[in-house]
Amino acid sequence: MADIDNDKVNDVEIGIVGSGSMGGGMTLLFSQNGSKIGCYDYEKEAVQKLMDEAKEDENVNEKLVHGFTSLEKMINAFPKADSGEKKPRILVLSMPHGKAVDGILDDLLSLLDKGDIVIDGGNEWWQETERRQAKAGEKGIEWVGMGVSGGYQSARHGPSMSPGCTEETWKYLQPYLEKWAARTPEGEPCVMRIGPGGSGHYVKMIHNGIEHAHLSILCETRAILHHQLGLSNDEISDLFESWWKDGPLRGNFLVGIGFKGLRFSEGGGIEHAQDGIVEKIEDKVTQDVDKSEGTGTWSTKEIAERHVAAPAIAAAHQLRIISSDKLERLDVADNLNLAQPSEAKEAKLDKANKDKLMQTIQTAVYGAILGAFVQGLDIITRASQDQKWNISLATCIKIWRQGCIIQSDAIAEFLLPLFEKFGPSEPVNLLKSIPELASEFAKTYDAQKKLYTIAIETDAVAPALGASLEYIKTVNCRDLNTNFQELELDYFGHHNYDLKGKAEKGHEKGKYHTEFAKMPGV
Ligand SMILES: NC(=O)C1=CN([C@@H]2O[C@H](COP(=O)(O)OP(=O)(O)OC[C@H]3O[C@@H](n4cnc5c(N)ncnc54)[C@H](OP(=O)(O)O)[C@@H]3O)[C@@H](O)[C@H]2O)C=CC1
Numbered sequence: 001m002a003d004i005d006n007d008k009v010n011d012v013e014i015g016i017v018g019s020g021s022m023g024g025g026m027t028l029l030f031s032q033n034g035s036k037i038g039c040y041d042y043e044k045e046a047v048q049k050l051m052d053e054a055k056e057d058e059n060v061n062e063k064l065v066h067g068f069t070s071l072e073k074m075i076n077a078f079p080k081a082d083s084g085e086k087k088p089r090i091l092v093l094s095m096p097h098g099k100a101v102d103g104i105l106d107d108l109l110s111l112l113d114k115g116d117i118v119i120d121g122g123n124e125w126w127q128e129t130e131r132r133q134a135k136a137g138e139k140g141i142e143w144v145g146m147g148v149s150g151g152y153q154s155a156r157h158g159p160s161m162s163p164g165c166t167e168e169t170w171k172y173l174q175p176y177l178e179k180w181a182a183r184t185p186e187g188e189p190c191v192m193r194i195g196p197g198g199s200g201h202y203v204k205m206i207h208n209g210i211e212h213a214h215l216s217i218l219c220e221t222r223a224i225l226h227h228q229l230g231l232s233n234d235e236i237s238d239l240f241e242s243w244w245k246d247g248p249l250r251g252n253f254l255v256g257i258g259f260k261g262l263r264f265s266e267g268g269g270i271e272h273a274q275d276g277i278v279e280k281i282e283d284k285v286t287q288d289v290d291k292s293e294g295t296g297t298w299s300t301k302e303i304a305e306r307h308v309a310a311p312a313i314a315a316a317h318q319l320r321i322i323s324s325d326k327l328e329r330l331d332v333a334d335n336l337n338l339a340q341p342s343e344a345k346e347a348k349l350d351k352a353n354k355d356k357l358m359q360t361i362q363t364a365v366y367g368a369i370l371g372a373f374v375q376g377l378d379i380i381t382r383a384s385q386d387q388k389w390n391i392s393l394a395t396c397i398k399i400w401r402q403g404c405i406i407q408s409d410a411i412a413e414f415l416l417p418l419f420e421k422f423g424p425s426e427p428v429n430l431l432k433s434i435p436e437l438a439s440e441f442a443k444t445y446d447a448q449k450k451l452y453t454i455a456i457e458t459d460a461v462a463p464a465l466g467a468s469l470e471y472i473k474t475v476n477c478r479d480l481n482t483n484f485q486e487l488e489l490d491y492f493g494h495h496n497y498d499l500k501g502k503a504e505k506g507h508e509k510g511k512y513h514t515e516f517a518k519m520p521g522v
C-alpha cells in the first residue's frame, strides 16, 4: 500500500471521491488521458483495489494514480496557492446519492477555497443538487450536477456526460470533459453543457426513465419471443444482433448488450445453462426498493408533477415494483390462480410467415422505443420551460450518441435534424410540433398492436408494450371517453365541464355545471 495517503504528493490535478464501479472507471480513464488523479474512498480496500487495477492496466501509468483514505490529505495533495496562480481544484464525486453526498459537501466546505469546482457525477434528484449549489455557493464553491452514463465500462472508456452549471464553469471544465467523454463516429465529444442549476442531473434522470422503458420493452419482447413464440435464446440473440446491425434499431445499446448477454451459458453462480444464463436469473428487480438508485422513482414523480404523459416510463417502473418481491408475488399468484403465460398460435407458423412476424415485432419494438424517447423528451422540455433551463433537445440527442445506455444510432440520426430546427425549451409536444415524427411513430401502430395482441392472447406480461400502444392510441384519439368522467366529476364534485367543440384554450377548465339528481344514498 505504498502510495496510499502519501503526504508528499502535491500535484494532483483531479480528485475523485468514491472508488466504486464508476469512480474507479473514471480514475483509470482520466489518468489514461494524462491527468494526475487523487482517488479517495473511506474504504481502504476499495482504494487499494483501484490502485492494483491501475498497476495492472497497461494503458494507465500507475504513477498518475494516488490513493487516499483521508479526504483532507487528498485535498492537500493539490498544488498549493503559493506555487503560482492557483487554479481551481476539480473534484468529481461518484457515490450513492443523498446523505453520503451531503456528508462530503460538509467536509469539503471547510477544505476547499472560493473558485474550486465539485462535480457530483452520481445520479441525484435535481432539487437536492440545487440545494447543494446554493450551500456551496455561499463559500464561492461551484457545485456541478452532472449525469455520467453508460455504466462502469463507459466510465472506464468514455461516458456520455450531462453537466448542469454556469457558462463560466463550463468554459473551465470543457477541455477536461471533452477529453474524457465518449465520441460519436464523427469525433464529437458526448458532453455539452445542458443548462444551469439541476438541469444536468435532470436530463440524466430522464435518460434513465427512458432507459427503464427500453429495458422493459426489450425484456417483455424477449419473453414473448422465447415463451410464446418458441424461439431459443440463441435464435433471439441472432435476431437481436440483426436488429442491432441494420434497420431502425441499428446501434441500440440495450439490443446490443442483449444479443451478447443471451449467448452466455455461464455466469456468476451459474456453471452451465443449456438455454443461456437468462433462464437461470431470478425475475426480480430490487434496486428501487432500498432507494440505492432513484432515477425511476424520480422520473415517475416528475411525470405526475409536470402533468406530462409518459405511460411507458411509468409502466416500466410498475413492472419493477411488482417484480421485486418474488415470494410475495408467488403468494398473490396462489390466491389469484389465473392462467399463466402460454404458447402463442403463431409458434407453429412456417418459416416465411415467421420471418414476416419477426419483421413486425422489430417494427413494434422500434415504435415502443421511439415512443419512450418522445415521452421522456416531452418531460425534459416541460421541465426546461418551467425551470427556465433552456435545454436543447438536439443537445440531449448529441450527448446520447455514444457512451450511454439509451444510445440508438438510427433513431438519433432520425431525430437530430428534426430537433435542430428548434430553439431551447421547445417544442413542448413533439408529436404535435413535428409531423414527420408523428407519422414515423404512426407507421409502427399496426405492428405494436400485433405484438400486444399476442401478449393479450397468451397472458404474457407486457406492461410497457401495452402502455406504449395505449399511448399512441390515446394521443391519436379525436373523441376520448373522458366526457363521462367529466360528467361524474361534475356530479359529485361540482368540478364543471366544457361543452363539446367549444374549448377555446386547450387546458382551460370548463365553465358549465349541471345540478344532477341527488346521489344514490343521499
Ligand atoms: N453503476 C452504474 O452503472 C452507474 C452508476 N451511476 C451513479 O454513480 C454513482 C456511483 O455508483 P457506483 O459506482 O455504481 O457505486 P459503487 O457502490 O460501486 O461505488 C460507490 C463508492 O463510493 C463509496 N462511498 C460511499 N459513501 C462514501 C463516502 N461518504 N465517502 C467516500 N466514499 C464513499 C462506496 O463505498 P462503500 O461501498 O464501502 O459504501 C463505494 O466504494 C451513483 O450515484 C450511481 O447512481 C451512474 C451511472 C451508471
Ligand SMILES: O=C(CO)[C@H](O)[C@H](O)COP(=O)(O)O
Residues within 6 Å of the ligand: 123, 148, 149, 150, 151, 208, 211, 212, 287, 288, 293, 294, 295, 296, 405
Ligand atoms: O444510471 C445508470 C445507468 O444510466 C446506472 O446503471 C444505474 O445504476 C441504473 O439504475 P436504475 O436503473 O435504477 O436507474
